[in-house]
Amino acid sequence: MSSILLELNEGLAIAWRAIRANKIRAALTMLGIFIGVTAVVLMSTAIKGIDNSLQNGVSALGSDVLYVDKWAWFSNDEWWRMRNRRNIDMEDFHRFKELAKLPSAIAPVTNSVQTIKFADRKVENVFLNGSNSDYVKTTNFDFALGRFYSEVESNGSRNVVVLGSEISIKLFPRGDALDKIIKIGPVNFKVVGVLTEQGSTLLGAFNPDNQVFVPIGTIFKNFTSRHFGTVTINVRAASPEMLEETKAEAEGVMRKIRGLSHSEPNDFTINQQEGLTNFLDSITIVIKIAGLFITSLSLFVGAIGIMNIMFVSVKERTREIGLRKAIGATRRTILTQFLLESSVICLIGGIIGLIAAILLSFMLNQFFPTSVQYDVVILAIVISLLTGIVSGLAPAYTAAKMDPVDALRYE
Amino acid sequence: MNIINIEHIAKVYQVGSEEVHALRDVTLKINQNEYVAIMGPSGSGKSTLMNMLGCLDTPTSGIYDFKNVSVSEMTDNELARIRNKEIGFVFQTFNLLARSDAVHNVELPLIYAGVTSSERKERARQALIDVGLGDRMHHKPNELSGGQRQRVAIARALVTNPAIILADEPTGNLDSKTGEEIMALFHEIHERGNTIILVTHEEYIAEHALRIIRLKDGLIEKDETVEKRYIPKTKASFV
Numbered sequence: 001m002s003s004i005l006l007e008l009n010e011g012l013a014i015a016w017r018a019i020r021a022n023k024i025r026a027a028l029t030m031l032g033i034f035i036g037v038t039a040v041v042l043m044s045t046a047i048k049g050i051d052n053s054l055q056n057g058v059s060a061l062g063s064d065v066l067y068v069d070k071w072a073w074f075s076n077d078e079w080w081r082m083r084n085r086r087n088i089d090m091e092d093f094h095r096f097k098e099l100a101k102l103p104s105a106i107a108p109v110t111n112s113v114q115t116i117k118f119a120d121r122k123v124e125n126v127f128l129n130g131s132n133s134d135y136v137k138t139t140n141f142d143f144a145l146g147r148f149y150s151e152v153e154s155n156g157s158r159n160v161v162v163l164g165s166e167i168s169i170k171l172f173p174r175g176d177a178l179d180k181i182i183k184i185g186p187v188n189f190k191v192v193g194v195l196t197e198q199g200s201t202l203l204g205a206f207n208p209d210n211q212v213f214v215p216i217g218t219i220f221k222n223f224t225s226r227h228f229g230t231v232t233i234n235v236r237a238a239s240p241e242m243l244e245e246t247k248a249e250a251e252g253v254m255r256k257i258r259g260l261s262h263s264e265p266n267d268f269t270i271n272q273q274e275g276l277t278n279f280l281d282s283i284t285i286v287i288k289i290a291g292l293f294i295t296s297l298s299l300f301v302g303a304i305g306i307m308n309i310m311f312v313s314v315k316e317r318t319r320e321i322g323l324r325k326a327i328g329a330t331r332r333t334i335l336t337q338f339l340l341e342s343s344v345i346c347l348i349g350g351i352i353g354l355i356a357a358i359l360l361s362f363m364l365n366q367f368f369p370t371s372v373q374y375d376v377v378i379l380a381i382v383i384s385l386l387t388g389i390v391s392g393l394a395p396a397y398t399a400a401k402m403d404p405v406d407a408l409r410y411e
Numbered sequence: 412m413n414i415i416n417i418e419h420i421a422k423v424y425q426v427g428s429e430e431v432h433a434l435r436d437v438t439l440k441i442n443q444n445e446y447v448a449i450m451g452p453s454g455s456g457k458s459t460l461m462n463m464l465g466c467l468d469t470p471t472s473g474i475y476d477f478k479n480v481s482v483s484e485m486t487d488n489e490l491a492r493i494r495n496k497e498i499g500f501v502f503q504t505f506n507l508l509a510r511s512d513a514v515h516n517v518e519l520p521l522i523y524a525g526v527t528s529s530e531r532k533e534r535a536r537q538a539l540i541d542v543g544l545g546d547r548m549h550h551k552p553n554e555l556s557g558g559q560r561q562r563v564a565i566a567r568a569l570v571t572n573p574a575i576i577l578a579d580e581p582t583g584n585l586d587s588k589t590g591e592e593i594m595a596l597f598h599e600i601h602e603r604g605n606t607i608i609l610v611t612h613e614e615y616i617a618e619h620a621l622r623i624i625r626l627k628d629g630l631i632e633k634d635e636t637v638e639k640r641y642i643p644k645t646k647a648s649f650v
Contacts, residue, residue, distance in 0.1 A: 077533020328523040
């Protein structure tokens, strides 16, 4: 056992000498691995970052919340069938509230899209969320400033508004939104609260940061919307464990409210966060695979470069190999020597690539969520080593197989 | 004591579709502390015979016993072991590692023999002192003259205490004065009890040995004792 260690030790010493002897060649070889590893690591951190960001965004929706809607968020059913469903209205909501016992909070939600202005600043295509004061109980919102609108304000359909963090930043860069009067469409609203950053930029319009929250009555009064005439009933279960039971009860209640007979299918859908997660997963998996595949290609190219250079190195050192064999090096010794050489070069190149990738991902974090974790570091090191061994194998084998007599005669 | 015992060795090469009979039928014995020169024109088989003797190659047929152990059937790894422990090579073109110093060059066979670092360095240094290069231990080959490089190669050959020293045209790349110094070194090495086999095409170099084996067309033409041996006048080392 100790002779193997001794051999490895000597092999490493020989490999190190060879690298130092030809620094430029070693550096060029490392470049190939460096680029490959940087690409793969960057791609991994970006993918991890996207995952984390989406997770955060989705969990902002709450894993214990149901959304009873005319529309299904993600389904294979034909859109036109859902379009023909009867809208859910406030009367349905009130009856639901009477009948459903399990939920910890129930709120009606309807939407509109409007332009919001303050002084000379304007944000277009803002998603309006209209609900009642119970809405905040169906979310996990935190407030940076002020509060949600109250029951009184909600019942009286007062023109008050709570801003999502992004909207607040855009209209009030100095963060002084509270109590200001803004225009939603043509109508004045007073700001009573601003949310902290909730979700993920990747969720786009569904990100609470990009929405504003008003009492539902103000939407019915001021903003008629052809697309969003229906009301969604947000239902919060008492706990995530109660979700399925709550869902079953909600379905039963809705069927009763909508007057459906036993044989008729639901003319509504109960949506959950899980649906969103599955949908997002199905998209991201394609992106992940494509991304990793492409960056692996660059690693592959790097590996071929290394193989090429190692072949040249072996050829150049034919006489040296012949000499080593003549004085007693076995095939295995020569094989080990060259494998170690390519592995060491690749490992060094890989580590430099890893460091570069980590630095780059910190810089990129400004524009794009990234996340560096230990398993990525290990991935980079393993990839480098494996590449070194695999691409060094054929050249090392060539060296090991050389006939010493011919090798010694080589010009 | 008998070191080399060769009986009816033949070596046949395939070159394309042709068969080349490099050695046809060679029989010879070499004993401890002999000083043998092998001579012959191109194509006589002298290089092939040298490769056989050096265990770099195995015969197509015939017996080769090295120190009473049969070599002709050995595997590559077994041959490598024999070369490492029993054979000290000296080449015409020195064949030193250009980027390593003298000590590292000399210790190379000991690395492959599995000797520890401190012992290796000690033996390498001593070998260099023995050939008169005690003050050049950390020089690289390009910092040494031709004669000094060959001395390093000779030190490398001696460091494992081999059974035979096998020298292939050792003075071929040296001027006559330096060549004479190297031959003086060989003389000293022989006097110390080593067995030397010299391969050369120069009559004058061959006459430094005690016995000349002449090859022609893959056969031994003559196997004679040297009548008028040439003893070098110069001193080999500065020790």
